[in-house]
Amino acid sequence: MIRPRAPGLILSAIVLAALLLPPLLPWRYDVIDWGGVRAPPLSPGHLLGADGVGRDLLARTLVGARVTLAVAAAAALVSLVIGVAWGATAGWIGGRVDEAMMRVVDALYALPFMFVVILLMVVFGRSILLVFLGIGAVEWLTMARVVRGQVMALREQPFVIAAEAAGAPPRRIVTMHVLPNIAGVALAYLLLTVPQVVMIESFLSFLGLGVQEPLTSLGILVKEGADDMDISPHALLLPGGLLVAILICLTVLGERLRDRLAA
Amino acid sequence: MRALLLRRLATAVPTLAAVVLLSFLLMRLAPGGPFDGELAMDPATRAALVHAYGLDLPLPAQMLRYVGGLARGDFGPSLVYRDFTVTDLIASGLPVSLTLGGLALTLAVMLGISAGLIAATRAGGRTDRILMFAMTLLTAVPTFVTGPALVLLFALALGWAPVSGWAGGDPAHLALPVIALALPVAGAIGKLTRAGLAATLRQDHIRSAHARGLSPSRVLLVHALRPALVPVASYLGPAAAGMLTGAVVIETVFALPGLGRHFVQGALNRDYPLVLGVVILYAALILLFNLLADLLYGWLDPRMRG
Numbered sequence: 413m414i415r416p417r418a419p420g421l422i423l424s425a426i427v428l429a430a431l432l433l434p435p436l437l438p439w440r441y442d443v444i445d446w447g448g449v450r451a452p453p454l455s456p457g458h459l460l461g462a463d464g465v466g467r468d469l470l471a472r473t474l475v476g477a478r479v480t481l482a483v484a485a486a487a488a489l490v491s492l493v494i495g496v497a498w499g500a501t502a503g504w505i506g507g508r509v510d511e512a513m514m515r516v517v518d519a520l521y522a523l524p525f526m527f528v529v530i531l532l533m534v535v536f537g538r539s540i541l542l543v544f545l546g547i548g549a550v551e552w553l554t555m556a557r558v559v560r561g562q563v564m565a566l567r568e569q570p571f572v573i574a575a576e577a578a579g580a581p582p583r584r585i586v587t588m589h590v591l592p593n594i595a596g597v598a599l600a601y602l603l604l605t606v607p608q609v610v611m612i613e614s615f616l617s618f619l620g621l622g623v624q625e626p627l628t629s630l631g632i633l634v635k636e637g638a639d640d641m642d643i644s645p646h647a648l649l650l651p652g653g654l655l656v657a658i659l660i661c662l663t664v665l666g667e668r669l670r671d672r673l674a675a
Numbered sequence: 676m677r678a679l680l681l682r683r684l685a686t687a688v689p690t691l692a693a694v695v696l697l698s699f700l701l702m703r704l705a706p707g708g709p710f711d712g713e714l715a716m717d718p719a720t721r722a723a724l725v726h727a728y729g730l731d732l733p734l735p736a737q738m739l740r741y742v743g744g745l746a747r748g749d750f751g752p753s754l755v756y757r758d759f760t761v762t763d764l765i766a767s768g769l770p771v772s773l774t775l776g777g778l779a780l781t782l783a784v785m786l787g788i789s790a791g792l793i794a795a796t797r798a799g800g801r802t803d804r805i806l807m808f809a810m811t812l813l814t815a816v817p818t819f820v821t822g823p824a825l826v827l828l829f830a831l832a833l834g835w836a837p838v839s840g841w842a843g844g845d846p847a848h849l850a851l852p853v854i855a856l857a858l859p860v861a862g863a864i865g866k867l868t869r870a871g872l873a874a875t876l877r878q879d880h881i882r883s884a885h886a887r888g889l890s891p892s893r894v895l896l897v898h899a900l901r902p903a904l905v906p907v908a909s910y911l912g913p914a915a916a917g918m919l920t921g922a923v924v925i926e927t928v929f930a931l932p933g934l935g936r937h938f939v940q941g942a943l944n945r946d947y948p949l950v951l952g953v954v955i956l957y958a959a960l961i962l963l964f965n966l967l968a969d970l971l972y973g974w975l976d977p978r979m980r981g
Contacts, residue, residue: 519690526920527938527954534942534950535701611817615920618819619927619939631819638823638928645827652820659815 419661426658430477439468441475442626453646463636463647472628473651477658479629483544484609490548491609492602495555496591502556503563504586514560517553525550529612533621543622547612555601562594596673603666607659614655630655683969687962694958695745699738702947728752750952755944761952764937769956771841771933775925776918778853783860783914788900788907790861791868795903796895798873807869813862818921822855822928839930852929856921860914864907871903901975908971915964919957 438457439445444465451462453469460470502513532546566572567590575585610630616622617631625632630651637648716724725731729740744751750761787810794806829851830838836851875881876899884894923935930936934953941949 515686519686519693525916526923527957530938530942531698531701531950531954534945534947535704607815614817615819615924618924619942621939621942634819634823638819638826641823641827642831645831648823648827652824656816656820659817660812663811663815 419664422657423661423665426477426654426661427481430474430481434471434474434478437468437471437474439471441467441471441628443467450644452644460650461644461646463640463644469647469650472633473630473654476628476630476633476651477654479540479623479627480610480613480631480655481658483540483547483613483623483629484606487544487547487551487609487613488602488605490545491552491555491605492598494549495552495601496559496594496598498552499556499559499561500563500586500591500594503560504567504582504590506564506567510560514557517556520550521553526612526615529616530619530621533616540623540627543613543616544609547609551605551608551612555598555605558597558601559594562597563590566590566593597670600666600670600673603662603669607662607666610655610659610662630658679969679973680966683966687966691955691958691962695742695955696738698951698954699741700734702951703734703737728754745955750955751948753941753946753949755941755946755949761948764949765934765952765956768932768934768937771931772919772922772926772935775849775852775856775931775933776915776922778849779856779921780860780914780918782853782857783864784907786857786861787864788868788904790865791872792895792900794865794869795872795876798869798876803869807866810862810865810869813858814866816859817924818855818859819924819928821858822852822925825851825855826928839928841931848929852925852931855928856918856925859921860917863910863914867906867910868903871906872899875899875903905972905976908968908975911968911971912961912965916961919960 434441437459439462444467445451445457445462449462449465451458453459453461455461458468458470460468460473462468463472498513498517502510528550529546532542536542563586572585572589575589580588613622613629614631614634617629618635620635622631623629633651634648634655637644637651641648722731729737732740741751748762750765753759753761753764756764790806790810794803794810797803826838829835837848840848881894881899884898885891889898919935922933923938925931926933926935927939934956937949938953940946941953
């Protein structure tokens with residue numbers, strides 16, 4: 413159904429375009445062109461048209477994608493750090509500590525994440541830093557479970573037992589012998605976390621609780637497009653389509669990597 | 676089964692208590708209060724307001740007061756909608772959200788299981804691959820994109836359905852929001868059903884059912900589908916959570932007067948008691964759904980009843 417290389421290529425193209433293209437465009441994403449309010453696509457200077465206050469849609473979409481991807485990468489890294497630390501500790505120590513730590517994960521799984529993040533936004537104000545810290549702080553659970561399982565399996569491996577017998581301190585065994593061996597699986601789940609985070613970030617921004625103006629993100633652009641869709645439907649379809657393309661590529665890549673490592 | 680349920684209850688109750696405690700404390704930690712408006716307030720008025728809402732009491736006393744209210748079904752006053760209590764707002768929003776969520780969940784289960792059935796019986800074939808790609812697509816597209824896209828196509832371009840509004844639960848007004856909310860969950864259920872069925876169809880009891888001469892459809896629907904639905908049942912808890920989150924967006928997109936809309940408005944207005952009340956209610960609903968999923972689990976898989 414999907415050509416094997418397609419998701420990676422599309423994703424790279426999107427990332428490169430978001431990083432490199434904006435400075436080359438005639439209009440910045442936050443500059444108003446008073447002559448170009450609601451310019452239709454293919455207008456001079458505005459390849460994809462302009463929004464209701466005359467800002468270039470192509471520039472806005474690319475910068476929005478940049479912000480969305482940056483928030484997603486940062487939040488996924490936060491979730492990686494917490495998840496690996498929590499899971500490795502539980503899996504390595506085992507016994508009661510492990511049971512208690514995993515009980516906490518089970519309990520958190522039952523919580524409405526999105527609402528916890530929104531609660532955090534309401535309480536501490538809406539800042540982009542908080543957006544990804546908050547998302548990262550609630551998205552580490554699956555990572556913790558996976559890492560714990562891997563660490564428990566590795567703990568019984570001869571090379572780990574040998575390292576222990578040779579008197580290596582636990583911290584050294586975990587960082588030098590155990591963690592490198594779970595890097596592949598962790599990477600697969602990291603890839604699967606990114607679309608989740610992209611989804612949460614755009615969801616919050618769509619509701620007006622995430623990234624704030626004048627900065628923009630794909631969620632904000634979808635929201636603005638939805639408000640204007642009876643007049644200029646492309647303002648909804650462009651950022652929406654880009655967001656969906658990013659989500660699908662990341663999901664397919666992550667699932668493929670996970671299945672390959674599981675097999 | 677009873678042991679499992681008791682164990683789940685034993686974690687659910689403390690979890691809910693922790694949610695109440697933590698969200699209450701978070702709200703009180705917040706910098707800036709509900710009375711920090713743009714206009715400077717007379718100190719005496721301010722003190723009277725703070726006193727009226729009990730915000731001058733020590734924290735444990737505020738906490739006790741709030742929990743005592745919760746036990747009586749009183750979520751406290753709304754700070755923005757001055758004439759309403761949070762309980763009023765929840766009571767007006769909950770039926771809308773439950774109608775929306777219930778219909779969407781039913782639609783998602785029907786669509787997902789049918790797609791999974793069709794795909795699994797044609798495993799490896801063209802139909803299977805197309806259906807599974809469609810399911811991946813559905814799970815990847817967020818509701819805040821499908822919602823506006825459906826409006827664009829069916830309301831603005833074709834004129835088959837109204838753009839937004841509740842209209843007292845009129846079916847035409849409900850169609851688009853229910854579909855938009857159901858699609859991602861349908862995708863996930865479809866994938867799970869297909870995976871479960873494909874594994875079950877290879878097992879010995881299916882071969883022996885065929886050997887006993889039972890009709891293929893009976894084997895499929897009675898012998899194979901039921902055990903294959905176990906993973907679907909365990910997904911229902913997260914699905915309910917997903918529905919609640921999705922409903923927040925859908926109610927905003929379609930201007931439906933549900934709980935999610937109150938929640939977003941509350942969050943934007945920093946209406947603490949409203950946000951707090953909705954979060955607690957959502958947490959309780961999700962825990963309830965996880966318990967129901969466990970019950971269903973036991974019914975589907977007799978080994979779990981032990």
